[in-house]
Amino acid sequence: MNYPVAIKNVSKSYRKVKALSNISFEVNKGELFGIIGPDGAGKSTLFRILVTLLKPDEGEAFVEGYNVVNQFKEIRKIVGYMPGRFSLYQDLSVEENMNFFASIFKTTVKENYHLVKDIYSQIEPFKTRLAGKLSGGMKQKLALSCALIHSPTVLFLDEPTTGVDAVSRKEFWEMLQRLKQQGITILVSTPYMDEAGLCDRVALIQNGEIMEIDSPEGIIGNYTKNLYKVKTDKMFEIINDLRDYQYTDTAYRFGDSIHFTSKQENPDSDELLSYLQGKGHDNVQINEIKPDVEDCFMALM
Amino acid sequence: MRTIIYILQKEFLQIFRNRTMLPIIFIVPILQLLILSYTATFEIKNVDLVVVDMDQSMESRDLVGKFKGSPFFTIKDYTFSYMEAEESLKTGHADQILRIPLNFSKNLERSKEAAIQVTTNAIDGSAASLVNAYAMSIIMDFNKNIVVQDLGLSGDPEPIKITSSFWYNPELDYITYMVPGILVLLVTIIGMFLSSMNVVREKEIGTIEQINVTPIKKYQLIIGKLLPFWIIALFELAFGLLIARLVFNIPILGSIGLIFFVAMIYLLVVQGLGLLVSTMTNTQQQAMFISWFFLVIFIMMSGLFTPVESMPIWAQYINKANPIAYFIEMIRMIMLKGSLLQDIQKPLMALGIYATISLTLATWRYRKVA
Numbered sequence: 001m002n003y004p005v006a007i008k009n010v011s012k013s014y015r016k017v018k019a020l021s022n023i024s025f026e027v028n029k030g031e032l033f034g035i036i037g038p039d040g041a042g043k044s045t046l047f048r049i050l051v052t053l054l055k056p057d058e059g060e061a062f063v064e065g066y067n068v069v070n071q072f073k074e075i076r077k078i079v080g081y082m083p084g085r086f087s088l089y090q091d092l093s094v095e096e097n098m099n100f101f102a103s104i105f106k107t108t109v110k111e112n113y114h115l116v117k118d119i120y121s122q123i124e125p126f127k128t129r130l131a132g133k134l135s136g137g138m139k140q141k142l143a144l145s146c147a148l149i150h151s152p153t154v155l156f157l158d159e160p161t162t163g164v165d166a167v168s169r170k171e172f173w174e175m176l177q178r179l180k181q182q183g184i185t186i187l188v189s190t191p192y193m194d195e196a197g198l199c200d201r202v203a204l205i206q207n208g209e210i211m212e213i214d215s216p217e218g219i220i221g222n223y224t225k226n227l228y229k230v231k232t233d234k235m236f237e238i239i240n241d242l243r244d245y246q247y248t249d250t251a252y253r254f255g256d257s258i259h260f261t262s263k264q265e266n267p268d269s270d271e272l273l274s275y276l277q278g279k280g281h282d283n284v285q286i287n288e289i290k291p292d293v294e295d296c297f298m299a300l301m
Numbered sequence: 302m303r304t305i306i307y308i309l310q311k312e313f314l315q316i317f318r319n320r321t322m323l324p325i326i327f328i329v330p331i332l333q334l335l336i337l338s339y340t341a342t343f344e345i346k347n348v349d350l351v352v353v354d355m356d357q358s359m360e361s362r363d364l365v366g367k368f369k370g371s372p373f374f375t376i377k378d379y380t381f382s383y384m385e386a387e388e389s390l391k392t393g394h395a396d397q398i399l400r401i402p403l404n405f406s407k408n409l410e411r412s413k414e415a416a417i418q419v420t421t422n423a424i425d426g427s428a429a430s431l432v433n434a435y436a437m438s439i440i441m442d443f444n445k446n447i448v449v450q451d452l453g454l455s456g457d458p459e460p461i462k463i464t465s466s467f468w469y470n471p472e473l474d475y476i477t478y479m480v481p482g483i484l485v486l487l488v489t490i491i492g493m494f495l496s497s498m499n500v501v502r503e504k505e506i507g508t509i510e511q512i513n514v515t516p517i518k519k520y521q522l523i524i525g526k527l528l529p530f531w532i533i534a535l536f537e538l539a540f541g542l543l544i545a546r547l548v549f550n551i552p553i554l555g556s557i558g559l560i561f562f563v564a565m566i567y568l569l570v571v572q573g574l575g576l577l578v579s580t581m582t583n584t585q586q587q588a589m590f591i592s593w594f595f596l597v598i599f600i601m602m603s604g605l606f607t608p609v610e611s612m613p614i615w616a617q618y619i620n621k622a623n624p625i626a627y628f629i630e631m632i633r634m635i636m637l638k639g640s641l642l643q644d645i646q647k648p649l650m651a652l653g654i655y656a657t658i659s660l661t662l663a664t665w666r667y668r669k670v671a
Binding site: 051053073076077079081083085086087089090091092100101102104105106146 | 310311315316513515
């Protein structure tokens with residue numbers, strides 16, 4: 001089986017800092033594959049190796065069967081890459097950027113218009129505007145359009161939703177779902193755990209190592225502990241109080257509440273309730289909840 | 302080939318859209334040419350002279366009169382105190398002191414020999430030697446008259462008469478001499494600065510990442526990057542030559558086609574160097590600083606301001622690696638002397654080799670895969 005993306009024991013260091021250590025995984029054809037991890041986890045380094053901008057120190061990586069080191073020319077013809085930093089020409093207009101990137105791939109915007117229609121039609125009214133003058137969400141749509149215009153078989157999107165508003169993020173993921181239906185394999189990296197659920201499979205990455213690769217459901221399914229959401233009147237003190245609690249396994253902030261797991265085999269929420277009330281917390285709410293990917297990530301750390 | 306055209310299109314679009322670069326490319330060089338050609342002159346007029354005439358004789362007044370009559374000297378002050386004269390030299394009110402000691406005329410009559418003292422402010426060395434030379438020629442002239450009058454020699458006092466004439470620039474006009482050199486500077490700045498900055502800019506703003514993940518080949522990108530400034534520099538040379546001819550009325554004796562041929566090869570050298578600089582730097586600031594460092598050395602050693610022949614031997618060897626020196630030498634030969642291709646064969650060959658080396662090295666350094 002020839003995977004669109006296959007990585008075998010890849011390591012990469014910058015001087016003494018190990019950016020990636022012994023990474024291996026495969027991505028299936030037509031899959032929307034998420035690489036989820038905090039800033040500095042090694043996501044961009046991995047992407048830069050796959051799009052042939054960096055050479056791995058050890059191991060091998062293949063894109064559509066081509067080796068990233070000695071067959072980089074082939075890879076550059078068939079992949080679409082959207083770097084984490086906006087990398088189009090800010091002093092060229094939307095239209096000029098599109099035409100330029102189409103022409104250097106020996107195609108035209110017209111020829112592949114059907115591929116980008118969904119996305120490009122949203123920014124087409126502003127096609128004479130300079131790319132540097134677009135809003136964040138529009139820049140991202142333009143970058144995706146430019147990465148798609150030559151009809152790539154694999155799309156690499158490095159943190160495409162970082163710094164983009166919530167509505168645009170949602171729209172962007174809907175666009176990715178539609179692209180997936182056209183058979184394009186998509187690798188997307190993101191620091192946002194809530195986006196993991198939108199991928200077919202995700203790899204959780206931390207400090208250059210992959211902690212787990214599975215479908216979002218699978219990752220959540222592996223989470224066996226009872227997870228509680230705790231809220232009280234005094235949210236400022238609660239985290240310290242919980243950490244002093246004898247049965248606390250983990251306790252971390254999650255939005256406006258605390259996610260809590262217990263060391264007890266069968267956790268007793270009533271005991272926790274009385275402990276917190278004893279510490280002077282009022283209106284204590286303790287609810288057992290289903291974990292999401294972020295909880296799994298925290299548990300793996 | 303079509304890819305190169307697309308890159309060229311993009312480059313020209315960006316160059317002409319850049320509101321700050323455009324005037325720098327087109328207006329600044331013209332201003333430079335107009336201003337520098339008039340100001341970068343070695344002629345020194347209005348040397349402020351302080352006269353200390355202790356003798357007050359006919360002869361001494363005669364000598365002072367000769368200085369007074371010279372267009373180069375303005376007599377600022379007469380004094381009897383050498384200390385006072387020295388003070389005005391120190392404060393910068395005077396450039397030169399002429400001191401005629403007591404008994405000047407007596408000694409001249411008695412022993413046919415007399416001494417005078419000339420003191421020159423040499424803060425600016427090259428100016429001082431010129432001022433000194435002017436003073437010497439006046440004193441020599443005076444001396445000659447004394448010999449004729451007092452010794453009663455008739456006819457020509459000098460058995461061998463030296464007359465000099467300056468070829469290719471008969472009036473030793475500094476503008477004629479400077480303009481070709483300044484044209485070279487203009488072309489160099491466009492070629493080296495702008496090309497290196499343009500390549501680094503793509504690195505700095507990150508667009509090179511996107512470009513690298515495309516099928517664009519190394520040579521296509523390099524040609525696409527260098528060709529626009531090659532064309533602009535040649536265009537500017539044409540414009541500069543037009544100004545040289547129309548405004549400064551400088552004779553262009555040789556073939557204009559040959560000037561352009563030399564410029565075309567020369568530009569490859571400096572663009573190759575510019576590209577080399579861009580491969581070693583990551584920001585426009587770094588690129589500018591390094592280019593500037595080399596440019597200053599090249600310009601100072603080029604023979605534009607001081608003759609190469611008067612430099613120490615080791616410096617003359619270093620100058621063999623100075624492309625500006627070759628180009629200035631050739632453009633002066635073609636414009637002022639009407640030299641033909643066979644006359645400039647040697648320096649042209651050197652430039653050709655230089656172009657090959659610098660471009661090869663730069664292309665080799667410019668690796669697409671990090």
